[in-house]
Amino acid sequence: MSKPPEAFYHSSVCALLDRLHDESSNQEASIDASARKQVREALKVNLDEGIRLQDNLMRDKFIAFDKDKSLFVYNLILSSGATNIVEIGTSFGVSTIYLALAALENVQGKAGGNVRAKVIGTEKEESKAAIARKYWAEAGKEVEGVIDLRVGDLLQTLRTDIEEVHFILLDIWPYVALPALELLLPKMRDGAIVVTDNTISSAEGYSDLLKALRDEKGPFQSVTLPYSGGLEFSVYKPRTG
Ligand SMILES: C[S@@+](CC[C@H](N)C(=O)[O-])C[C@H]1O[C@@H](n2cnc3c(N)ncnc32)[C@H](O)[C@@H]1O
Structure with a gap:
Protein backbone atom coordinates (compact mmCIF):
# COMPACT_ATOMS: atom_id res chain seq x y z
CA MET A 1 0.00 0.00 0.00
CA SER A 2 1.36 3.45 -0.83
CA LYS A 3 2.31 5.45 2.20
CA PRO A 4 0.50 8.71 2.91
CA PRO A 5 2.62 11.60 4.13
CA GLU A 6 2.88 12.41 7.81
CA ALA A 7 0.43 15.29 7.47
CA PHE A 8 -2.27 12.85 6.41
CA TYR A 9 -2.08 10.86 9.66
CA HIS A 10 -2.50 14.05 11.64
CA SER A 11 -5.53 15.03 9.64
CA SER A 12 -8.75 14.88 11.64
CA VAL A 13 -10.52 13.30 8.68
CA CYS A 14 -8.50 10.07 8.97
CA ALA A 15 -10.99 8.50 11.40
CA LEU A 16 -13.92 9.57 9.22
CA LEU A 17 -12.33 7.98 6.13
CA ASP A 18 -11.62 4.72 7.99
CA ARG A 19 -15.22 4.60 9.18
CA LEU A 20 -16.59 5.22 5.67
CA HIS A 21 -14.28 2.60 4.09
CA ASP A 22 -15.45 0.06 6.69
CA GLU A 23 -19.10 0.86 6.03
CA SER A 24 -18.55 0.59 2.31
CA SER A 25 -16.75 -2.77 2.56
CA ASN A 26 -19.40 -4.25 4.85
CA GLN A 27 -22.16 -3.05 2.59
CA GLU A 28 -20.45 -4.39 -0.53
CA ALA A 29 -19.96 -7.80 1.06
CA SER A 30 -23.70 -7.98 1.67
CA ARG A 59 -28.68 3.83 -5.25
CA ASP A 60 -28.16 3.28 -1.51
CA LYS A 61 -24.60 1.88 -1.74
CA PHE A 62 -21.23 3.52 -1.17
CA ILE A 63 -19.17 1.37 -3.60
CA ALA A 64 -16.26 3.53 -2.46
CA PHE A 65 -12.87 3.49 -4.18
CA ASP A 66 -10.62 1.17 -2.10
CA LYS A 67 -8.45 2.69 0.59
CA ASP A 68 -5.10 1.55 -0.87
CA LYS A 69 -6.07 2.98 -4.27
CA SER A 70 -7.23 6.21 -2.61
CA LEU A 71 -3.88 6.64 -0.88
CA PHE A 72 -2.06 5.97 -4.15
CA VAL A 73 -4.17 8.61 -5.89
CA TYR A 74 -3.60 11.02 -3.01
CA ASN A 75 0.17 10.63 -3.41
CA LEU A 76 -0.04 10.92 -7.19
CA ILE A 77 -1.83 14.23 -6.84
CA LEU A 78 0.80 15.49 -4.42
CA SER A 79 3.64 14.45 -6.74
CA SER A 80 2.02 15.96 -9.83
CA GLY A 81 1.04 19.21 -8.11
CA ALA A 82 -2.50 18.92 -9.48
CA THR A 83 -4.90 21.53 -8.15
CA ASN A 84 -7.78 21.19 -10.66
CA ILE A 85 -9.33 17.76 -10.34
CA VAL A 86 -12.40 16.10 -11.82
CA GLU A 87 -13.99 13.05 -10.29
CA ILE A 88 -16.11 10.97 -12.63
CA GLY A 89 -18.47 9.18 -10.24
CA THR A 90 -18.81 10.55 -6.70
CA SER A 91 -21.45 8.41 -4.96
CA PHE A 92 -21.23 9.19 -1.18
CA GLY A 93 -18.07 11.18 -1.76
CA VAL A 94 -15.40 9.07 -0.04
CA SER A 95 -12.72 9.35 -2.75
CA THR A 96 -13.64 13.03 -3.17
CA ILE A 97 -12.30 13.69 0.33
CA TYR A 98 -8.87 12.33 -0.64
CA LEU A 99 -8.89 14.41 -3.82
CA ALA A 100 -9.79 17.55 -1.86
CA LEU A 101 -7.13 16.93 0.81
CA ALA A 102 -4.42 16.46 -1.81
CA ALA A 103 -5.48 19.49 -3.88
CA LEU A 104 -5.56 21.61 -0.71
CA GLU A 105 -2.08 20.45 0.22
CA ASN A 106 -0.85 21.38 -3.28
CA VAL A 107 -1.99 24.98 -2.97
CA GLN A 108 -0.59 25.54 0.51
CA GLY A 109 1.90 28.37 0.48
CA LYS A 110 1.71 28.77 -3.33
CA ALA A 111 1.88 32.11 -5.15
CA GLY A 112 0.82 34.17 -2.15
CA GLY A 113 -2.39 32.17 -1.82
CA ASN A 114 -3.54 32.98 -5.37
CA VAL A 115 -3.71 29.39 -6.63
CA ARG A 116 -7.05 27.77 -5.80
CA ALA A 117 -7.78 24.10 -5.28
CA LYS A 118 -10.86 22.78 -7.04
CA VAL A 119 -12.40 19.32 -7.15
CA ILE A 120 -15.39 18.83 -9.42
CA GLY A 121 -17.54 15.91 -8.29
CA THR A 122 -20.25 14.27 -10.40
CA GLU A 123 -23.25 12.29 -9.20
CA LYS A 124 -26.53 11.68 -10.97
CA GLU A 125 -28.49 10.52 -7.90
CA GLU A 126 -29.76 13.41 -5.75
CA SER A 127 -30.05 11.14 -2.70
CA LYS A 128 -26.38 10.11 -3.00
CA ALA A 129 -25.28 13.72 -3.51
CA ALA A 130 -27.06 14.73 -0.28
CA ILE A 131 -25.24 12.03 1.69
CA ALA A 132 -21.89 13.01 0.13
CA ARG A 133 -22.45 16.62 1.24
CA LYS A 134 -23.13 15.43 4.78
CA TYR A 135 -19.80 13.55 4.92
CA TRP A 136 -17.92 16.51 3.43
CA ALA A 137 -19.37 18.73 6.14
CA GLU A 138 -18.01 16.21 8.66
CA ALA A 139 -14.63 16.36 6.93
CA GLY A 140 -14.50 20.09 7.59
CA LYS A 141 -14.98 23.48 5.99
CA GLU A 142 -11.71 23.39 4.04
CA VAL A 143 -12.59 20.11 2.32
CA GLU A 144 -16.19 21.16 1.76
CA GLY A 145 -15.06 24.50 0.37
CA VAL A 146 -13.06 23.15 -2.57
CA ILE A 147 -15.66 20.69 -3.87
CA ASP A 148 -17.98 21.71 -6.69
CA LEU A 149 -20.53 18.88 -6.92
CA ARG A 150 -22.42 18.67 -10.19
CA VAL A 151 -25.65 16.76 -9.65
CA GLY A 152 -27.23 15.13 -12.69
CA ASP A 153 -25.93 13.22 -15.71
CA LEU A 154 -22.26 14.16 -15.94
CA LEU A 155 -22.43 14.09 -19.73
CA GLN A 156 -24.53 17.24 -19.30
CA THR A 157 -23.14 18.77 -16.11
CA LEU A 158 -19.53 18.73 -17.35
CA ARG A 159 -20.33 20.62 -20.55
CA THR A 160 -19.70 24.05 -19.01
CA ASP A 161 -17.52 25.83 -16.49
CA ILE A 162 -14.46 23.57 -16.66
CA GLU A 163 -11.03 25.12 -16.23
CA GLU A 164 -7.76 23.41 -17.17
CA VAL A 165 -7.89 19.84 -15.85
CA HIS A 166 -4.85 18.35 -14.09
CA PHE A 167 -6.17 15.06 -12.75
CA ILE A 168 -9.18 12.82 -13.47
CA LEU A 169 -10.45 9.91 -11.40
CA LEU A 170 -12.68 7.62 -13.46
CA ASP A 171 -14.68 5.58 -10.95
CA ILE A 172 -17.89 5.09 -12.87
CA TRP A 173 -20.04 2.62 -14.73
CA PRO A 174 -17.72 1.65 -17.62
CA TYR A 175 -20.03 2.75 -20.45
CA VAL A 176 -19.83 6.39 -19.26
CA ALA A 177 -16.05 6.47 -18.95
CA LEU A 178 -14.97 7.17 -22.55
CA PRO A 179 -17.67 9.80 -23.28
CA ALA A 180 -16.68 11.56 -20.04
CA LEU A 181 -13.00 11.53 -20.94
CA GLU A 182 -13.75 12.82 -24.45
CA LEU A 183 -15.71 15.67 -22.93
CA LEU A 184 -12.77 16.69 -20.74
CA LEU A 185 -10.01 16.09 -23.31
CA PRO A 186 -9.98 19.66 -24.71
CA LYS A 187 -9.43 20.97 -21.17
CA MET A 188 -6.64 18.63 -20.11
CA ARG A 189 -3.18 20.04 -19.53
CA ASP A 190 -0.12 18.38 -21.04
CA GLY A 191 0.86 15.75 -18.44
CA ALA A 192 -2.62 15.45 -16.92
CA ILE A 193 -3.16 12.13 -15.15
CA VAL A 194 -6.16 9.84 -15.54
CA VAL A 195 -6.73 6.97 -13.09
CA THR A 196 -9.42 4.42 -13.94
CA ASP A 197 -10.71 1.81 -11.50
CA ASN A 198 -11.29 -1.89 -12.15
CA THR A 199 -9.84 -2.01 -15.64
CA ILE A 200 -9.02 -5.74 -15.33
CA SER A 201 -12.25 -6.92 -13.68
CA SER A 202 -14.39 -4.74 -15.99
CA ALA A 203 -12.13 -4.95 -19.06
CA GLU A 204 -15.02 -5.92 -21.34
CA GLY A 205 -17.11 -2.88 -20.38
CA TYR A 206 -14.08 -0.62 -20.64
CA SER A 207 -12.90 -1.96 -24.02
CA ASP A 208 -13.46 1.34 -25.90
CA LEU A 209 -11.82 3.42 -23.18
CA LEU A 210 -8.82 1.08 -22.90
CA LYS A 211 -8.37 1.10 -26.67
CA ALA A 212 -8.19 4.91 -26.56
CA LEU A 213 -5.86 5.02 -23.54
CA ARG A 214 -3.51 2.36 -24.97
CA ASP A 215 -3.43 3.56 -28.58
CA GLU A 216 0.24 3.59 -29.61
CA LYS A 217 -0.39 6.71 -31.65
CA GLY A 218 -1.31 8.54 -28.45
CA PRO A 219 -2.23 10.90 -26.93
CA PHE A 220 -2.02 8.78 -23.75
CA GLN A 221 0.71 6.68 -22.20
CA SER A 222 -0.93 4.04 -20.08
CA VAL A 223 -0.10 1.15 -17.77
CA THR A 224 -2.25 -1.24 -15.74
CA LEU A 225 -1.27 -1.38 -12.08
CA PRO A 226 -1.84 -4.60 -10.11
CA TYR A 227 -4.34 -3.28 -7.59
CA SER A 228 -7.44 -5.37 -6.91
CA GLY A 229 -9.51 -5.47 -10.10
CA GLY A 230 -6.78 -3.52 -11.95
CA LEU A 231 -6.09 0.20 -11.89
CA GLU A 232 -5.20 2.02 -15.10
CA PHE A 233 -2.68 4.83 -14.76
CA SER A 234 -2.58 7.07 -17.82
CA VAL A 235 -0.76 10.28 -18.65
CA TYR A 236 -1.97 12.68 -21.33
CA LYS A 237 0.97 13.52 -23.59
CA PRO A 238 -0.29 15.13 -26.80
CA ARG A 239 2.36 15.36 -29.52
CA THR A 240 3.16 18.93 -30.27
CA GLY A 241 4.93 20.44 -33.28
C1 LIG B 1 -18.35 3.58 -8.22
S1 LIG B 1 -19.39 4.90 -7.72
C2 LIG B 1 -18.26 6.16 -7.23
C3 LIG B 1 -17.62 5.92 -5.89
C4 LIG B 1 -16.85 7.12 -5.37
N1 LIG B 1 -15.80 7.50 -6.30
C5 LIG B 1 -16.25 6.86 -4.01
O1 LIG B 1 -15.10 6.41 -3.92
O2 LIG B 1 -16.92 7.08 -3.01
C6 LIG B 1 -20.01 5.51 -9.25
C7 LIG B 1 -21.12 6.54 -9.09
O3 LIG B 1 -21.34 7.14 -10.37
C8 LIG B 1 -22.70 7.51 -10.46
N2 LIG B 1 -23.05 7.66 -11.89
C9 LIG B 1 -23.26 6.68 -12.80
N3 LIG B 1 -23.54 7.19 -14.01
C10 LIG B 1 -23.49 8.55 -13.87
C11 LIG B 1 -23.71 9.63 -14.77
N4 LIG B 1 -24.01 9.43 -16.07
N5 LIG B 1 -23.58 10.89 -14.29
C12 LIG B 1 -23.27 11.12 -12.98
N6 LIG B 1 -23.07 10.11 -12.08
C13 LIG B 1 -23.19 8.84 -12.52
C14 LIG B 1 -23.44 6.39 -9.78
O4 LIG B 1 -24.72 6.81 -9.32
C15 LIG B 1 -22.47 5.99 -8.65
O5 LIG B 1 -22.86 6.58 -7.44
Missing part, protein backbone atom coordinates in the same frame (compact mmCIF):
# COMPACT_ATOMS: atom_id res chain seq x y z
CA ILE A 31 -24.77 -7.24 -1.91
CA ASP A 32 -26.65 -10.21 -3.29
CA ALA A 33 -24.45 -12.03 -5.83
CA SER A 34 -27.46 -12.95 -7.96
CA ALA A 35 -28.49 -9.27 -8.21
CA ARG A 36 -24.98 -8.39 -9.39
CA LYS A 37 -25.12 -11.21 -11.94
CA GLN A 38 -28.49 -10.01 -13.19
CA VAL A 39 -27.00 -6.52 -13.77
CA ARG A 40 -23.97 -7.96 -15.61
CA GLU A 41 -26.15 -10.09 -17.88
CA ALA A 42 -28.61 -7.25 -18.57
CA LEU A 43 -25.78 -4.85 -19.48
CA LYS A 44 -24.67 -7.29 -22.20
CA VAL A 45 -28.03 -7.60 -23.91
CA ASN A 46 -29.85 -4.33 -23.24
CA LEU A 47 -27.78 -1.35 -22.08
CA ASP A 48 -30.72 0.79 -20.92
CA GLU A 49 -32.22 -2.03 -18.89
CA GLY A 50 -28.77 -2.89 -17.47
CA ILE A 51 -28.23 0.72 -16.40
CA ARG A 52 -31.67 0.83 -14.79
CA LEU A 53 -30.97 -2.32 -12.78
CA GLN A 54 -27.48 -1.14 -11.82
CA ASP A 55 -28.77 2.25 -10.68
CA ASN A 56 -31.52 0.57 -8.61
CA LEU A 57 -29.06 -1.81 -6.99
CA MET A 58 -26.46 0.85 -6.19
Whole structure:
Protein backbone atom coordinates (compact mmCIF):
# COMPACT_ATOMS: atom_id res chain seq x y z
CA MET A 1 0.00 0.00 0.00
CA SER A 2 1.36 3.45 -0.83
CA LYS A 3 2.31 5.45 2.20
CA PRO A 4 0.50 8.71 2.91
CA PRO A 5 2.62 11.60 4.13
CA GLU A 6 2.88 12.41 7.81
CA ALA A 7 0.43 15.29 7.47
CA PHE A 8 -2.27 12.85 6.41
CA TYR A 9 -2.08 10.86 9.66
CA HIS A 10 -2.50 14.05 11.64
CA SER A 11 -5.53 15.03 9.64
CA SER A 12 -8.75 14.88 11.64
CA VAL A 13 -10.52 13.30 8.68
CA CYS A 14 -8.50 10.07 8.97
CA ALA A 15 -10.99 8.50 11.40
CA LEU A 16 -13.92 9.57 9.22
CA LEU A 17 -12.33 7.98 6.13
CA ASP A 18 -11.62 4.72 7.99
CA ARG A 19 -15.22 4.60 9.18
CA LEU A 20 -16.59 5.22 5.67
CA HIS A 21 -14.28 2.60 4.09
CA ASP A 22 -15.45 0.06 6.69
CA GLU A 23 -19.10 0.86 6.03
CA SER A 24 -18.55 0.59 2.31
CA SER A 25 -16.75 -2.77 2.56
CA ASN A 26 -19.40 -4.25 4.85
CA GLN A 27 -22.16 -3.05 2.59
CA GLU A 28 -20.45 -4.39 -0.53
CA ALA A 29 -19.96 -7.80 1.06
CA SER A 30 -23.70 -7.98 1.67
CA ILE A 31 -24.77 -7.24 -1.91
CA ASP A 32 -26.65 -10.21 -3.29
CA ALA A 33 -24.45 -12.03 -5.83
CA SER A 34 -27.46 -12.95 -7.96
CA ALA A 35 -28.49 -9.27 -8.21
CA ARG A 36 -24.98 -8.39 -9.39
CA LYS A 37 -25.12 -11.21 -11.94
CA GLN A 38 -28.49 -10.01 -13.19
CA VAL A 39 -27.00 -6.52 -13.77
CA ARG A 40 -23.97 -7.96 -15.61
CA GLU A 41 -26.15 -10.09 -17.88
CA ALA A 42 -28.61 -7.25 -18.57
CA LEU A 43 -25.78 -4.85 -19.48
CA LYS A 44 -24.67 -7.29 -22.20
CA VAL A 45 -28.03 -7.60 -23.91
CA ASN A 46 -29.85 -4.33 -23.24
CA LEU A 47 -27.78 -1.35 -22.08
CA ASP A 48 -30.72 0.79 -20.92
CA GLU A 49 -32.22 -2.03 -18.89
CA GLY A 50 -28.77 -2.89 -17.47
CA ILE A 51 -28.23 0.72 -16.40
CA ARG A 52 -31.67 0.83 -14.79
CA LEU A 53 -30.97 -2.32 -12.78
CA GLN A 54 -27.48 -1.14 -11.82
CA ASP A 55 -28.77 2.25 -10.68
CA ASN A 56 -31.52 0.57 -8.61
CA LEU A 57 -29.06 -1.81 -6.99
CA MET A 58 -26.46 0.85 -6.19
CA ARG A 59 -28.68 3.83 -5.25
CA ASP A 60 -28.16 3.28 -1.51
CA LYS A 61 -24.60 1.88 -1.74
CA PHE A 62 -21.23 3.52 -1.17
CA ILE A 63 -19.17 1.37 -3.60
CA ALA A 64 -16.26 3.53 -2.46
CA PHE A 65 -12.87 3.49 -4.18
CA ASP A 66 -10.62 1.17 -2.10
CA LYS A 67 -8.45 2.69 0.59
CA ASP A 68 -5.10 1.55 -0.87
CA LYS A 69 -6.07 2.98 -4.27
CA SER A 70 -7.23 6.21 -2.61
CA LEU A 71 -3.88 6.64 -0.88
CA PHE A 72 -2.06 5.97 -4.15
CA VAL A 73 -4.17 8.61 -5.89
CA TYR A 74 -3.60 11.02 -3.01
CA ASN A 75 0.17 10.63 -3.41
CA LEU A 76 -0.04 10.92 -7.19
CA ILE A 77 -1.83 14.23 -6.84
CA LEU A 78 0.80 15.49 -4.42
CA SER A 79 3.64 14.45 -6.74
CA SER A 80 2.02 15.96 -9.83
CA GLY A 81 1.04 19.21 -8.11
CA ALA A 82 -2.50 18.92 -9.48
CA THR A 83 -4.90 21.53 -8.15
CA ASN A 84 -7.78 21.19 -10.66
CA ILE A 85 -9.33 17.76 -10.34
CA VAL A 86 -12.40 16.10 -11.82
CA GLU A 87 -13.99 13.05 -10.29
CA ILE A 88 -16.11 10.97 -12.63
CA GLY A 89 -18.47 9.18 -10.24
CA THR A 90 -18.81 10.55 -6.70
CA SER A 91 -21.45 8.41 -4.96
CA PHE A 92 -21.23 9.19 -1.18
CA GLY A 93 -18.07 11.18 -1.76
CA VAL A 94 -15.40 9.07 -0.04
CA SER A 95 -12.72 9.35 -2.75
CA THR A 96 -13.64 13.03 -3.17
CA ILE A 97 -12.30 13.69 0.33
CA TYR A 98 -8.87 12.33 -0.64
CA LEU A 99 -8.89 14.41 -3.82
CA ALA A 100 -9.79 17.55 -1.86
CA LEU A 101 -7.13 16.93 0.81
CA ALA A 102 -4.42 16.46 -1.81
CA ALA A 103 -5.48 19.49 -3.88
CA LEU A 104 -5.56 21.61 -0.71
CA GLU A 105 -2.08 20.45 0.22
CA ASN A 106 -0.85 21.38 -3.28
CA VAL A 107 -1.99 24.98 -2.97
CA GLN A 108 -0.59 25.54 0.51
CA GLY A 109 1.90 28.37 0.48
CA LYS A 110 1.71 28.77 -3.33
CA ALA A 111 1.88 32.11 -5.15
CA GLY A 112 0.82 34.17 -2.15
CA GLY A 113 -2.39 32.17 -1.82
CA ASN A 114 -3.54 32.98 -5.37
CA VAL A 115 -3.71 29.39 -6.63
CA ARG A 116 -7.05 27.77 -5.80
CA ALA A 117 -7.78 24.10 -5.28
CA LYS A 118 -10.86 22.78 -7.04
CA VAL A 119 -12.40 19.32 -7.15
CA ILE A 120 -15.39 18.83 -9.42
CA GLY A 121 -17.54 15.91 -8.29
CA THR A 122 -20.25 14.27 -10.40
CA GLU A 123 -23.25 12.29 -9.20
CA LYS A 124 -26.53 11.68 -10.97
CA GLU A 125 -28.49 10.52 -7.90
CA GLU A 126 -29.76 13.41 -5.75
CA SER A 127 -30.05 11.14 -2.70
CA LYS A 128 -26.38 10.11 -3.00
CA ALA A 129 -25.28 13.72 -3.51
CA ALA A 130 -27.06 14.73 -0.28
CA ILE A 131 -25.24 12.03 1.69
CA ALA A 132 -21.89 13.01 0.13
CA ARG A 133 -22.45 16.62 1.24
CA LYS A 134 -23.13 15.43 4.78
CA TYR A 135 -19.80 13.55 4.92
CA TRP A 136 -17.92 16.51 3.43
CA ALA A 137 -19.37 18.73 6.14
CA GLU A 138 -18.01 16.21 8.66
CA ALA A 139 -14.63 16.36 6.93
CA GLY A 140 -14.50 20.09 7.59
CA LYS A 141 -14.98 23.48 5.99
CA GLU A 142 -11.71 23.39 4.04
CA VAL A 143 -12.59 20.11 2.32
CA GLU A 144 -16.19 21.16 1.76
CA GLY A 145 -15.06 24.50 0.37
CA VAL A 146 -13.06 23.15 -2.57
CA ILE A 147 -15.66 20.69 -3.87
CA ASP A 148 -17.98 21.71 -6.69
CA LEU A 149 -20.53 18.88 -6.92
CA ARG A 150 -22.42 18.67 -10.19
CA VAL A 151 -25.65 16.76 -9.65
CA GLY A 152 -27.23 15.13 -12.69
CA ASP A 153 -25.93 13.22 -15.71
CA LEU A 154 -22.26 14.16 -15.94
CA LEU A 155 -22.43 14.09 -19.73
CA GLN A 156 -24.53 17.24 -19.30
CA THR A 157 -23.14 18.77 -16.11
CA LEU A 158 -19.53 18.73 -17.35
CA ARG A 159 -20.33 20.62 -20.55
CA THR A 160 -19.70 24.05 -19.01
CA ASP A 161 -17.52 25.83 -16.49
CA ILE A 162 -14.46 23.57 -16.66
CA GLU A 163 -11.03 25.12 -16.23
CA GLU A 164 -7.76 23.41 -17.17
CA VAL A 165 -7.89 19.84 -15.85
CA HIS A 166 -4.85 18.35 -14.09
CA PHE A 167 -6.17 15.06 -12.75
CA ILE A 168 -9.18 12.82 -13.47
CA LEU A 169 -10.45 9.91 -11.40
CA LEU A 170 -12.68 7.62 -13.46
CA ASP A 171 -14.68 5.58 -10.95
CA ILE A 172 -17.89 5.09 -12.87
CA TRP A 173 -20.04 2.62 -14.73
CA PRO A 174 -17.72 1.65 -17.62
CA TYR A 175 -20.03 2.75 -20.45
CA VAL A 176 -19.83 6.39 -19.26
CA ALA A 177 -16.05 6.47 -18.95
CA LEU A 178 -14.97 7.17 -22.55
CA PRO A 179 -17.67 9.80 -23.28
CA ALA A 180 -16.68 11.56 -20.04
CA LEU A 181 -13.00 11.53 -20.94
CA GLU A 182 -13.75 12.82 -24.45
CA LEU A 183 -15.71 15.67 -22.93
CA LEU A 184 -12.77 16.69 -20.74
CA LEU A 185 -10.01 16.09 -23.31
CA PRO A 186 -9.98 19.66 -24.71
CA LYS A 187 -9.43 20.97 -21.17
CA MET A 188 -6.64 18.63 -20.11
CA ARG A 189 -3.18 20.04 -19.53
CA ASP A 190 -0.12 18.38 -21.04
CA GLY A 191 0.86 15.75 -18.44
CA ALA A 192 -2.62 15.45 -16.92
CA ILE A 193 -3.16 12.13 -15.15
CA VAL A 194 -6.16 9.84 -15.54
CA VAL A 195 -6.73 6.97 -13.09
CA THR A 196 -9.42 4.42 -13.94
CA ASP A 197 -10.71 1.81 -11.50
CA ASN A 198 -11.29 -1.89 -12.15
CA THR A 199 -9.84 -2.01 -15.64
CA ILE A 200 -9.02 -5.74 -15.33
CA SER A 201 -12.25 -6.92 -13.68
CA SER A 202 -14.39 -4.74 -15.99
CA ALA A 203 -12.13 -4.95 -19.06
CA GLU A 204 -15.02 -5.92 -21.34
CA GLY A 205 -17.11 -2.88 -20.38
CA TYR A 206 -14.08 -0.62 -20.64
CA SER A 207 -12.90 -1.96 -24.02
CA ASP A 208 -13.46 1.34 -25.90
CA LEU A 209 -11.82 3.42 -23.18
CA LEU A 210 -8.82 1.08 -22.90
CA LYS A 211 -8.37 1.10 -26.67
CA ALA A 212 -8.19 4.91 -26.56
CA LEU A 213 -5.86 5.02 -23.54
CA ARG A 214 -3.51 2.36 -24.97
CA ASP A 215 -3.43 3.56 -28.58
CA GLU A 216 0.24 3.59 -29.61
CA LYS A 217 -0.39 6.71 -31.65
CA GLY A 218 -1.31 8.54 -28.45
CA PRO A 219 -2.23 10.90 -26.93
CA PHE A 220 -2.02 8.78 -23.75
CA GLN A 221 0.71 6.68 -22.20
CA SER A 222 -0.93 4.04 -20.08
CA VAL A 223 -0.10 1.15 -17.77
CA THR A 224 -2.25 -1.24 -15.74
CA LEU A 225 -1.27 -1.38 -12.08
CA PRO A 226 -1.84 -4.60 -10.11
CA TYR A 227 -4.34 -3.28 -7.59
CA SER A 228 -7.44 -5.37 -6.91
CA GLY A 229 -9.51 -5.47 -10.10
CA GLY A 230 -6.78 -3.52 -11.95
CA LEU A 231 -6.09 0.20 -11.89
CA GLU A 232 -5.20 2.02 -15.10
CA PHE A 233 -2.68 4.83 -14.76
CA SER A 234 -2.58 7.07 -17.82
CA VAL A 235 -0.76 10.28 -18.65
CA TYR A 236 -1.97 12.68 -21.33
CA LYS A 237 0.97 13.52 -23.59
CA PRO A 238 -0.29 15.13 -26.80
CA ARG A 239 2.36 15.36 -29.52
CA THR A 240 3.16 18.93 -30.27
CA GLY A 241 4.93 20.44 -33.28
C1 LIG B 1 -18.35 3.58 -8.22
S1 LIG B 1 -19.39 4.90 -7.72
C2 LIG B 1 -18.26 6.16 -7.23
C3 LIG B 1 -17.62 5.92 -5.89
C4 LIG B 1 -16.85 7.12 -5.37
N1 LIG B 1 -15.80 7.50 -6.30
C5 LIG B 1 -16.25 6.86 -4.01
O1 LIG B 1 -15.10 6.41 -3.92
O2 LIG B 1 -16.92 7.08 -3.01
C6 LIG B 1 -20.01 5.51 -9.25
C7 LIG B 1 -21.12 6.54 -9.09
O3 LIG B 1 -21.34 7.14 -10.37
C8 LIG B 1 -22.70 7.51 -10.46
N2 LIG B 1 -23.05 7.66 -11.89
C9 LIG B 1 -23.26 6.68 -12.80
N3 LIG B 1 -23.54 7.19 -14.01
C10 LIG B 1 -23.49 8.55 -13.87
C11 LIG B 1 -23.71 9.63 -14.77
N4 LIG B 1 -24.01 9.43 -16.07
N5 LIG B 1 -23.58 10.89 -14.29
C12 LIG B 1 -23.27 11.12 -12.98
N6 LIG B 1 -23.07 10.11 -12.08
C13 LIG B 1 -23.19 8.84 -12.52
C14 LIG B 1 -23.44 6.39 -9.78
O4 LIG B 1 -24.72 6.81 -9.32
C15 LIG B 1 -22.47 5.99 -8.65
O5 LIG B 1 -22.86 6.58 -7.44
